[in-house]
Amino acid sequence: MRRARLTAIVGVLAAAVMTSCATRTHETIHRRNTDAGMVCGEKFPDVDYWWDTLTGQLMVNVKIRGGGLQDHSGFAACVQAEIERRAPGHSGRLPETSPSHAIVGVYVDSGLIMAPVTVNGTFHGRLIVDTGASLTMLTTDTVRSLGITVPADGPHVRLSLADGTVLQRPVITIASLRVGDMIVEDLEVVVSERRLPGDGLLGQNFLRHFGVLIERERNRLVLDTGRAAAPPRVTGTPTRVWAAPVSAWSVGDT
Numbered sequence: 421m422r423r424a425r426l427t428a429i430v431g432v433l434a435a436a437v438m439t440s441c442a443t444r445t446h447e448t449i450h451r452r453n454t455d456a457g458m459v460c461g462e463k464f465p466d467v468d469y470w471w472d473t474l475t476g477q478l479m480v481n482v483k484i485r486g487g488g489l490q491d492h493s494g495f496a497a498c499v500q501a502e503i504e505r506r507a508p509g510h511s512g513r514l515p516e517t518s519p520s521h522a523i524v525g526v527y528v529d530s531g532l533i534m535a536p537v538t539v540n541g542t543f544h545g546r547l548i549v550d551t552g553a554s555l556t557m558l559t560t561d562t563v564r565s566l567g568i569t570v571p572a573d574g575p576h577v578r579l580s581l582a583d584g585t586v587l588q589r590p591v592i593t594i595a596s597l598r599v600g601d602m603i604v605e606d607l608e609v610v611v612s613e614r615r616l617p618g619d620g621l622l623g624q625n626f627l628r629h630f631g632v633l634i635e636r637e638r639n640r641l642v643l644d645t646g647r648a649a650a651p652p653r654v655t656g657t658p659t660r661v662w663a664a665p666v667s668a669w670s671v672g673d674t
Contacts (some may be wrong), residue, residue, distance in 0.1 A: 456480055456499045460502060463498055464498070478499065518645055519602070522601040524600035529617050530616060530617060534546045534547070538598055539598075541595070547617055548616060549627075551624065552624075555609065556608075556621055556622055559572055559620050560611055560613055570590045576589065576590050590611045591612060594611075598639075604626050607626060622672065627643075630645055631643075
């Protein structure tokens with residue numbers, strides 16, 4: 421535990437930073453986040469941090485001198501990135517064969533942007549595009565339709581609702597989630613009851629693979645991998661047969 425002479429207590433890292441990755445045990449949470457804190461502590465020496473066993477959170481102090489609140493924000497962002505890096509299965513895998521971009525037709529339902537999706541190649545549904553959600557979510561009905569049994573002793577994640585309610589919900593890994601021509605494999609999703617229209621939420625652990633452009637006026641979602649587009653394959657059929665001219669030359673002609 422790093423301790424230092426502190427002149428002010430700024431606050432606590434947001435709970436979302438601590439629980440954005442699904443973990444199997446409290447010890448895993450502790451280890452993953454303290455390891456992330458050690459890395460980021462070297463980058464932000466004016467930040468002091470420690471694991472609070474009472475709240476299960478990473479506590480943060482910063483000095484008024486130096487970067488102040490900027491150091492606090494930078495440290496929080498650094499910890500978030502380190503946590504994500506330590507959980508490679510969290511955001512799944514984008515196949516190397518993915519196209520450079522995809523255009524997906526969407527529609528609006530009660531002010532929410534709905535995108536058609538395919539889960540595990542068999543279930544066709546619609547998810548709310550939520551760029552503010554750290555994890556993708558599927559409803560319990562959707563998971564049941566996929567024939568997936570959620571183990572009672574499996575990993576759980578803590579969700580904070582808009583009204584302040586905190587819920588513990590199970591996390592599973594699906595084989596694939598397809599949106600338009602884009603597929604992300606081995607993606608972790610939260611399983612929760614249906615609270616909004618559709619079959620769940622399309623969150624950042626899917627969307628982070630792409631540059632995302634939402635064009636409401638054109639009812640479409642553009643996903644860009646940043647990869648160079650493959651050159652077009654030129655094909656065609658002959659429309660005219662050419663033949664070499666018949667030679668009419670004789671010896672001595674010029």
